[in-house]
Amino acid sequence: MVLNPVCLNANVRDFYFMEVRSVDRNLQLANEAFKKEQWQQAAQFYEQEYQSAPSEKINHLLVKSLFEDHQYKMAYTVMMDNLNSYLMDGQHVILMVRVLLVNHQLLMAHVLTATVPHLPAEVGQLLFQAEEEARQKPGFRKDYQTFYQLSALTLNQQQQAFEKGKQLPLGEWVTATKALLIDPFVKPIIRVSLLEMVQKLKLKERFTFRWLDNKNYEVAGNQLKSLAEVKKVGILERTLQAMLGDHDPMTQQLYQNELGLQVTLLYPFIDRAIPDPQAWVTRLIQGDQEQSAALPTAYSVEWWQRKLSQIMSEMTGT
Numbered sequence: 001m002v003l004n005p006v007c008l009n010a011n012v013r014d015f016y017f018m019e020v021r022s023v024d025r026n027l028q029l030a031n032e033a034f035k036k037e038q039w040q041q042a043a044q045f046y047e048q049e050y051q052s053a054p055s056e057k058i059n060h061l062l063v064k065s066l067f068e069d070h071q072y073k074m075a076y077t078v079m080m081d082n083l084n085s086y087l088m089d090g091q092h093v094i095l096m097v098r099v100l101l102v103n104h105q106l107l108m109a110h111v112l113t114a115t116v117p118h119l120p121a122e123v124g125q126l127l128f129q130a131e132e133e134a135r136q137k138p139g140f141r142k143d144y145q146t147f148y149q150l151s152a153l154t155l156n157q158q159q160q161a162f163e164k165g166k167q168l169p170l171g172e173w174v175t176a177t178k179a180l181l182i183d184p185f186v187k188p189i190i191r192v193s194l195l196e197m198v199q200k201l202k203l204k205e206r207f208t209f210r211w212l213d214n215k216n217y218e219v220a221g222n223q224l225k226s227l228a229e230v231k232k233v234g235i236l237e238r239t240l241q242a243m244l245g246d247h248d249p250m251t252q253q254l255y256q257n258e259l260g261l262q263v264t265l266l267y268p269f270i271d272r273a274i275p276d277p278q279a280w281v282t283r284l285i286q287g288d289q290e291q292s293a294a295l296p297t298a299y300s301v302e303w304w305q306r307k308l309s310q311i312m313s314e315m316t317g318t
Contacts, residue, residue, distance in 0.1 A: 026052075034061060039069035050078070056085040060092060067099055076103045087112065090120040097123050101130040107166040107173060107197065114202040131169035144168060148176040151185035155315060158190045166197075174203070182210045188311055192267050199224035199268075211269060212307060213299070224268055232270050232277065233263050239281045259284060262308050273304050280305075 030045030043065035050058045059082045066075035079086065079099050086096035093116055100109040109127060113119055134140060147165035150158045165173060177194050180186050186194075195209055203221030210216050227233060240259055244252045259281070266273045274280045283301045296302035 030061070030065075034065060037068070039065050043069050043071065054081075056082055059085065060095070063099060064095060067095070067102070072099070072102045075099050076105075083112070087116055090118075094120055094122055094126070097126050101126060104134075104167045106130060106134065106169060107201075110170050111197070111200045114200065127170075131171075134167070134169055144172050144176070147173075148179065150180065150190070151183045155187050155189075158187055162190055162193060170201075174205070178207060182208050182216055184210060184214070187315070188212060188265055189315060192264060195219070195224070195268060196227065199226055209268075212265060212273075212304075212311070217269070219268065227264065227267055230263070230267075230270050232274060235277045236263065236274065236281060239277045240284070243281055243285060255285065258312075261312060262305075265308055265311060266304075273299075276301070 026045045026048045030042050030049060033039075033042035033045060043062060046058055046062040046065055050062050059078060063075045063079045066072075066078065076099050079096065083096070086092040093113065097109050097113065100106075100112070106127075109130075113123055113127075143164060146161050147168060150161040150165075153161060165176070168176075177198065180194055181191055183191075191210060195207070198207055198219075198221040201221065206218055206220050208216050208218050236259060237256070240255055241252070244255060247255075262284075263270050263274075279301050283305055296306065
């Protein structure tokens with residue numbers, strides 16, 4: 001609700017105008033410091049302004065000031081508040097890439113710039129320079145080897161190596177990922193996470209991916225859909241919601257979480273595994289109607305859900 005100063009009593013109105021004047025003064029001082037390239041002062045005043053009246057413009061000015069003042073982690077944190085706004089023009093794309101690279105987020109820089117139709121030439125130069133510098137660091141070979149050989153690690157360690165791998169140059173990351181996507185000892189959730197990164201990078205190369213049926217399939221990186229773009233996921237969620245209408249919110253959330261993990265693990269062939277959403281959700285809620293020692297038919301609803309249940313149990317240690 002926007003306050004109307006006319007409707008306020010005298011004390012509140014005075015306080016209101018003091019606040020407005022304070023904000024205006026902060027912005028004036030911030031702009032003056034920015035023009036003089038007094039980055040620390042500019043950052044301080046813009047931060048006060050951002051706390052009281054956040055906006056895209058103030059976010060950009062604050063991030064620029066923090067970056068120039070070498071407050072790189074803070075610049076990254078503030079930028080992430082409104083990341084998409086940095087993709088609107090070349091000047092802010094360059095600032096975004098600079099902030100990402102100084103925080104060692106090489107892969108994220110490639111992911112975000114992959115969505116920009118016309119990249120400034122400077123972006124390519126920044127990425128090339130950052131990757132060359134990364135290769136010269138003392139721990140580079142060890143980090144690359146750890147990522148390349150993460151299949152020898154526990155699930156938690158694989159997750160850590162996966163995240164650390166985002167700091168590798170794109171070429172090395174792709175080389176390692178091609179091997180990891182078909183490695184049977186890489187945990188399924190990690191293989192899927194790697195493939196989702198391939199999708200976000202819009203890579204034109206072809207990749208071989210070991211799916212949950214333990215068979216290899218070839219996919220083109222730039223033809224993969226994101227999980228959010230798979231229509232079957234929305235159908236499954238609506239079906240689940242309709243069937244759980246009378247259940248309490250906690251029960252609904254538990255099933256939603258389980259379904260979300262199921263479709264993630266089945267990526268990118270969700271449609272292939274779930275031709276009948278109604279049957280899938282019914283089985284998810286009701287479980288096995290009859291206990292049987294016989295193995296279910298391969299690729300049936302029961303077969304898939306037993307396989308997924310086993311994988312998820314291994315993930316949670318239950």
